Structure formats: C-alpha cells, structure tokens
Amino acid sequence: MNEIQIFNYNSSEVRTIQKDGEPWFVLKDVCQVLGMHNSRMVADRLDADEKGVSQIDTLGGKQEMTIINESGLYNVILRSDKPEAKPFRKWVTSEVLPTIRRHGMYATPDTVEKMLADPDTTIKLLETIKQERAARLALEAQAEADKPKVLFADAVSASHSSILVGELAKLLKQNGVPIGQNRLFMFLRDNGYLIKRTGNDYNMPTQRSMERGWFKIKERTVQEPNGSISVKKTTLVTGKGQQYFINLFLSGAATA
Numbered sequence: 001m002n003e004i005q006i007f008n009y010n011s012s013e014v015r016t017i018q019k020d021g022e023p024w025f026v027l028k029d030v031c032q033v034l035g036m037h038n039s040r041m042v043a044d045r046l047d048a049d050e051k052g053v054s055q056i057d058t059l060g061g062k063q064e065m066t067i068i069n070e071s072g073l074y075n076v077i078l079r080s081d082k083p084e085a086k087p088f089r090k091w092v093t094s095e096v097l098p099t100i101r102r103h104g105m106y107a108t109p110d111t112v113e114k115m116l117a118d119p120d121t122t123i124k125l126l127e128t129i130k131q132e133r134a135a136r137l138a139l140e141a142q143a144e145a146d147k148p149k150v151l152f153a154d155a156v157s158a159s160h161s162s163i164l165v166g167e168l169a170k171l172l173k174q175n176g177v178p179i180g181q182n183r184l185f186m187f188l189r190d191n192g193y194l195i196k197r198t199g200n201d202y203n204m205p206t207q208r209s210m211e212r213g214w215f216k217i218k219e220r221t222v223q224e225p226n227g228s229i230s231v232k233k234t235t236l237v238t239g240k241g242q243q244y245f246i247n248l249f250l251s252g253a254a255t256a
Helices: 027-033 039-044 070-079 085-103 109-117 119-149 165-174 181-190 207-211 239-250
Strands: 005-009 012-019 022-026 051-058 061-068 215-223 229-237
Touching: 005 085, 012 027, 012 051, 012 085, 022 027, 022 051, 022 070, 022 085, 027 039, 027 061, 027 070, 039 061, 061 070, 070 085, 070 165, 085 165, 165 181, 165 229, 165 239, 207 215, 229 239
Parallel strands: none
Antiparallel strands: 005 012, 012 022, 022 061, 051 061, 215 229
16 A cells, blocks of 8 residues: 555645555655755665665656654754754644544545445555554554653654764753753753763763773864864764663753
8 A cells, every 4th residue: 555645735745655554655745844965975875774775756757755753853854953843743743643543544535436336445554554453452552561761752753873962952952851061961961961060080980981882082182273183072962862862851850
C-alpha cells in the first residue's frame, strides 16, 4: 500500500506513503518546509534505519526519491534552527499522524473507486488494515513498556552524534524548555556536571560526568600569533548525554 497521500502545510505540499504499515515522508518536501536547501546532505546525516527510497509520482513521471520514517522526521526537525520547526512538528504530531492512523489506510479517490467496483479489493484492503492495526497495537504496547526509558518529547530519539552545549540548549528550547546557552552552562556548573572553578578546566566535564558518558572533550591545536602551538578543548554533549539532560528537564526534575 504505497499510494501517496498529500498533506498541505501552509503553501507547501508534504507527500507521504505507507510502508510496512508505517507512515513515511518525502524528505525533499520536509526540507522545503524547514528551509533546508540540500536534502541530500540532510539524508547523509540520518541513520540507515531512518531513511529509504521509493518511486514517487511527480509532474515528470515516477522518480526515485528519499523517504524518511517518523524517527528520521523528528531527527530532521531537531536539526533545524528555523522558527518553522516547532509549529511544523506540532502540525505533524497533531494532524498528519493522527489522520493516517485513524483511517488506517490511504483512502485516495482511486482506492475508493476500486473498493466500490470490486468487492474483492475491499476485502483485501480490510484484511491489510486488520494486519497493520494488529502490528501497530503490538508496537504501541512495546512502546508503552519502554516508555520509562525515555521521556524525550514526541518519542524523538537523541542524536547519535555529539553536539555543543549551545546546540543542546536549542533542542531543549524546541521542546518547550525556556533556556539559552549561558543559562544552561550555569546550570551544568552549579549542579556539578561541568567544572566551576576558574582556570584551564573551566566548563570542562567533571569526572562524574565523564564516567557516565554524558560528555566528551574535543581537542584541537591552534597556532598562536607568536608562533607557539596551544591545545584548545571544547566540551561536547554525547547522544547519551542529550537523552539524559532532555529527560531531566522534561520530567521537571531540573530547573534553571
């Protein structure tokens, strides 16, 4: 059941298909909404299980286009610093996905015509819907069982790559936590995640934070104006750290 269903967001079309009972989104359409001009580069940053390809009908005929699943969609949205990212995410989660799941199939005009003309088509579709719903219920039950593990808003998985503290502040803000880079640094220092004392280790991860895998340190060499070489250190938040801190703030256990 790979029929295309088109949703309209403002003046942009977002094409979706159903693959193995789950909604997939045309990456090019998502990137256009979010103001990302290089969809190929965006695709390269996604995990293999978050993207795929499908034959999509276009004005020029069928074309092989990159599609992304829900996990990939949220990953793309979180990477966007455009003001459109948050309302687009809300639109997807409050309108698009509920519509798809409520109907359980893509009832395009062509599908309806086939159902009216051929009872066997109706039976096949209903059997497919039954199987898909059973599979979805099983997945939802598993998700509910796994829920205590991750509270990340809208089931968004944290990135596997390490990011700057300022980028973590952006992720928190997109998920409703009113905090900026400076306040987040202050929170991390005041609560023993980063070193507070002034000196070369200022804003570096504490031993406890490193042992738990929440941070990593990136080192790079810099040639000073006098010709000497110095080592600059930058604190990065790991994927594990992103999940930890986002869960911490969203659960209300942290205030800054």
